[in-house]
Amino acid sequence: AQSVTQLGSHVSVSEGALVLLRCNYSSSVPPYLFWYVQYPNQGLQLLLKYTSAATLVKGINGFEAEFKKSETSFHLTKPSAHMSDAAEYFCAVSDPSQGAQKLVFGQGTRLTINP
Amino acid sequence: DVKVTQSSRYLVKRTGEKVFLECVQDMDHENMFWYRQDPGLGLRLIYFSYDVKMKEKGDIPEGYSVSREKKERFSLILESASTNQTSMYLCASTPFGSYNSPLHFGNGTRLTVT
Numbered sequence: 080a081q082s083v084t085q086l087g088s089h090v091s092v093s094e095g096a097l098v099l100l101r102c103n104y105s106s107s108v109p110p111y112l113f114w115y116v117q118y119p120n121q122g123l124q125l126l127l128k129y130t131s132a133a134t135l136v137k138g139i140n141g142f143e144a145e146f147k148k149s150e151t152s153f154h155l156t157k158p159s160a161h162m163s164d165a166a167e168y169f170c171a172v173s174d175p176s177q178g179a180q181k182l183v184f185g186q187g188t189r190l191t192i193n194p
Numbered sequence: 195d196v197k198v199t200q201s202s203r204y205l206v207k208r209t210g211e212k213v214f215l216e217c218v219q220d221m222d223h224e225n226m227f228w229y230r231q232d233p234g235l236g237l238r239l240i241y242f243s244y245d246v247k248m249k250e251k252g253d254i255p256e257g258y259s260v261s262r263e264k265k266e267r268f269s270l271i272l273e274s275a276s277t278n279q280t281s282m283y284l285c286a287s288t289p290f291g292s293y294n295s296p297l298h299f300g301n302g303t304r305l306t307v308t
Contacts, residue, residue, distance in 0.1 A: 122299035130294040184237040
């Protein structure tokens with residue numbers, strides 16, 4: 080079964096610093112990969128998705144992620160953190176070979192921004 | 195914009211009660227999902243449905259059932275609520291057949307069982 084691992088349940092960075100949130104997946108075939116963000120008291124919203132068109136994917140709010148097949152990774156980055164980036168971030172994978180159109184989520188990483 | 199609406203933001207129920215969580219989407223999506231969100235565990239799939247009256251178990255279906263009588267509505271049922279079902283419940287929808295389509299989520303229902 081496919082799985083997703085997010086390294087670090089909590090990440091804290093200073094405002095203006097680089098944000099790096101790590102995600103590794105296990106899948107026997109190239110999957111579809113997603114990053115979602117959840118602000119307090121809200122549902123999840125899509126940040127970006129990888130669908131094999133390009134390995135570097137740009138999303139909303141200045142975030143981007145790079146698909147590295149050799150490392151089975153899809154890490155999320157942002158060059159300069161803003162206070163409004165404080166939220167919980169989820170990596171997810173969809174594997175068509177499983178025959179069901181559903182996502183498997185990682186454990187989540189809570190991002191804190193220090194002023 | 196796709197809108198997924200969950201009928202309650204907060205619910206408090208007693209152990210043993212039958213609980214209904216309702217979800218409605220307005221974009222004619224075939225697929226609908228119920229996830230449970232717990233700290234440190236991420237989102238775990240309870241049930242999903244790809245058509246009216248169709249349902250499939252997810253990873254943690256025990257203690258839950260679902261109903262999909264109309265395309266736009268997907269209900270999660272706790273037949274006899276227990277304290278270990280205290281959690282955040284998230285409903286989502288997506289069009290059928292497109293594996294790269296993102297899920298559209300509701301704002302969640304935070305259920306407390308006492």
